[in-house]
Structure formats: C-alpha cells, structure tokens
Amino acid sequence: MLKIYIFTIFPQYFDCFKSVGMVAKAINHGKVSIETINIRDFAKDKHRTVDDVVYGGGPGMLLKPEPIFEAFDYLKSKGANPYTLITEPWGREFDQNLARELSKKEEILIICGRYEGVDERVKALVDEEVSIGDFILSGGEPAALIIVDSIVRLLPEVLSDERSIEVDSFSDGLVGYSNYTRPVEYRGMRVPEVLLSGNHKLIQLYRRWDQLQKTVKKRPDLLKKANLSDIDKKMLNCIKIDKTFQQFLEEEKLG
Numbered sequence: 001m002l003k004i005y006i007f008t009i010f011p012q013y014f015d016c017f018k019s020v021g022m023v024a025k026a027i028n029h030g031k032v033s034i035e036t037i038n039i040r041d042f043a044k045d046k047h048r049t050v051d052d053v054v055y056g057g058g059p060g061m062l063l064k065p066e067p068i069f070e071a072f073d074y075l076k077s078k079g080a081n082p083y084t085l086i087t088e089p090w091g092r093e094f095d096q097n098l099a100r101e102l103s104k105k106e107e108i109l110i111i112c113g114r115y116e117g118v119d120e121r122v123k124a125l126v127d128e129e130v131s132i133g134d135f136i137l138s139g140g141e142p143a144a145l146i147i148v149d150s151i152v153r154l155l156p157e158v159l160s161d162e163r164s165i166e167v168d169s170f171s172d173g174l175v176g177y178s179n180y181t182r183p184v185e186y187r188g189m190r191v192p193e194v195l196l197s198g199n200h201k202l203i204q205l206y207r208r209w210d211q212l213q214k215t216v217k218k219r220p221d222l223l224k225k226a227n228l229s230d231i232d233k234k235m236l237n238c239i240k241i242d243k244t245f246q247q248f249l250e251e252e253k254l255g
C-alpha cells in the first residue's frame with residue numbers, strides 16, 4: 001500500500017478529496033493511505049505560529065522551518081521514510097511520467113507551501129520540487145490534490161478497468177483517441193462508421209490514426225518525444241499531406 005503524507009496548514013482542504021470517487025475507493029480498499037499532518041500542531045510557541053516575516057525585507061510572510069522540521073522528525077520517529085516533495089512554482093513540471101515514477105514509491109510526503117513560500121532551509125528535507133505549471137497558486141494544497149489524484153489512479157487494482165491507463169493521453173506520448181457512445185446519430189452528427197464495423201484490427205488502426213491526427217493538430221510538441229512505429233510514421237506522412245484514413249488504407253493495402 002502506498003502511504004502518502006501531506007504537510008499543510010489546511011488539512012480540511014483534503015477532506016472532500018479523500019471522501020469521494022476513485023480516491024475514496026482506493027483508500028477503502030487499502031491501496032493507499034493519505035494522512036494530512038497539520039504543521040501548526042508542531043509549532044512550539046503558545047500562539048502556534050507557522051509563519052514569520054522575510055529577512056532582508058519584502059512583502060508577505062514565509063512558513064517557518066521549525067514546525068516543518070518537527071513534523072518531519074515526528075514522521076521519522078514513527079518509522080516513515082518518505083520520498084519528499086515540495087510544491088514550488090519553479091519545480092519539475094508535473095506530468096504523466098512523474099506520476100508514474102511516484103506511483104511506484106512506497107511512501108511519499110508532500111510539503112505544501114503557503115504565503116510567499118517556505119524558508120529555504122526546509123529544502124534540506126526535500127528530494128524533489130514539483131510544479132503543476134507556470135502560474136502562481138496561493139498554496140501548495142491544490143497542487144497536492146492534483147499530484148495525488150493522478151498517482152492514485154495509476155496504482156494497481158484502483159481503476160475498475162486498468163486498460164484505461166494504457167489508452168489515456170500521454171501514456172504512449174500522444175494524446176488519446178476520440179470516443180463516442182450511444183446514440184449512433186445525434187443532432188445530425190454520426191459516430192465514425194469504422195467504430196461500428198466490429199473489425200477490431202481496423203478499429204485499432206483508425207484509433208491510432210485519430211491519435212496521431214489529434215496530436216499533430218493539438219499538441220505537435222509531443223511528437224518530438226513520442227515513440228513511433230513504422231506504421232505510425234507512414235500514417236503521419238499521410239496526415240501531414242491531408243490524406244484521409246481511407247486513402248491511407250488503400251495505399252498500404254490494409255482495407
């Protein structure tokens with residue numbers, strides 16, 4: 001079971017997150033535990049202060065080092081040995097590869113910054129700084145929710161159909177293929193005929209074509225890193241000169 005610890009000054013942020021949907025199910029089935037630790041409980045002074053002014057001047061407050069180090073010592077004293085992340089806007093950009101790496105760990109700690117951030121000395125505890133994108137949040141908690149959600153759904157036996165993971169966007173470096181459900185025709189828009197054909201080989205080809213076409217249109221940056229097979233490359237060549245799937249099939253004598 002993956003153990004996740006979260007250092008925060010707002011543990012209530014995670015109450016709803018832990019009680020609904022896939023995450024709640026994973027907790028109930030013993031696939032993951034998510035323990036929020038209020039660093040305020042580790043502040044020593046009588047007002048339980050977690051923040052202080054910035055040395056050298058400047059706006060705002062910083063999370064003090066002591067409560068975070070004390071909370072960390074407490075975790076260690078319980079025998080925990082977590083891989084430690086801190087949320088930082090300039091950190092390694094969180095993506096599916098990092099989610100996959102983290103889903104293989106046994107214990108993870110996420111330290112959520114607040115205010116202007118944390119005292120730099122806290123970094124002595126940290127294995128990796130993680131960002132969820134180039135924008136500024138008021139705290140690390142929303143970032144932690146995102147990180148934990150995407151890790152938990154990768155854990156074995158969490159999703160009811162784990163094949164979803166293989167067909168999700170980014171799992172093979174491309175965006176996911178388009179999906180349709182009933183009815184076959186809605187407001188004049190029809191489901192592509194090939195998906196109704198029952199021909200699984202053809203459907204597989206069509207979905208690959210759709211993935212490549214969507215990636216070219218919507219996320220061409222992904223193509224540089226994607227692992228492309230020979231048939232992928234042939235499809236891409238056709239897509240780039242606006243050939244249709246049908247024309248591709250005829251050219252490759254696959255129809």
Ligand code: SAH
Nearest residue numbers: 087088089113117131132136137139140143
């Ligand atoms: N003064 C900081 C911003 C602080 S925002 C700066 O100039 O960069 C407060 C906290 O929110 C940060 O310490 C961090 O923990 C979290 N945070 C803000 N934006 C984030 C992002 N894009 N990804 C991850 N965490 C973020």
